[in-house]
Amino acid sequence: MALSLAALRLIAERGWDHVTVEDIAAAANVSERTFRNYFSSKAEAIASRHVERTLQIAEELRARPAAEPLWDAISHAVRAQYAPGDDPPPDRRWLDALRLMLAEPALQAEALRAGAAAQGALATAVAERTGTDATRDLYPNLVAAAVGATTAATLDHFMRAVPPVPLGPLLAGAFDQLARGFPVP
Numbered sequence: 001m002a003l004s005l006a007a008l009r010l011i012a013e014r015g016w017d018h019v020t021v022e023d024i025a026a027a028a029n030v031s032e033r034t035f036r037n038y039f040s041s042k043a044e045a046i047a048s049r050h051v052e053r054t055l056q057i058a059e060e061l062r063a064r065p066a067a068e069p070l071w072d073a074i075s076h077a078v079r080a081q082y083a084p085g086d087d088p089p090p091d092r093r094w095l096d097a098l099r100l101m102l103a104e105p106a107l108q109a110e111a112l113r114a115g116a117a118a119q120g121a122l123a124t125a126v127a128e129r130t131g132t133d134a135t136r137d138l139y140p141n142l143v144a145a146a147v148g149a150t151t152a153a154t155l156d157h158f159m160r161a162v163p164p165v166p167l168g169p170l171l172a173g174a175f176d177q178l179a180r181g182f183p184v185p
Helices: 002-014 021-027 032-038 042-063 070-082 092-102 105-130 138-160 167-179
Strands: none
Touching (some): 002 042, 032 042, 070 138
């Protein structure tokens, strides 16, 4: 995680083309060889944070009370990873830097690969909670895909909001809309 966070911070500060694997390794106080033991590229290092968060969302979903409605449990699990407190909105420059970084084609490709792995892990947790089978039933995979799409759309909105807004309430509202079947506003 230290490598992933170092990559994210450095690239947001300096820009994609101005950060090397060596820079990331140095910022995380490891050797370039250690970096390469974990990741093949800076894009993979950043995308791994998405997989890690989704695995933690799956674990949080498993830990939620069994009687809690599924969408409430999912909303709490996602917010625990993306907006654990009542943090104030981040600095506009940071958000703009993140948007630029996420527009990088190498990162987009890696994020798609990471997203597929992450979606499978979340589908398994949904299947366990709902008594379905992630390999045979559509439902857990559909829910996992909806969670990923809702989270991505909310994060995109969050990064573009002017003025910046807190992420927690946006996520709560997005998952509330999803749970209600997307009623027309």
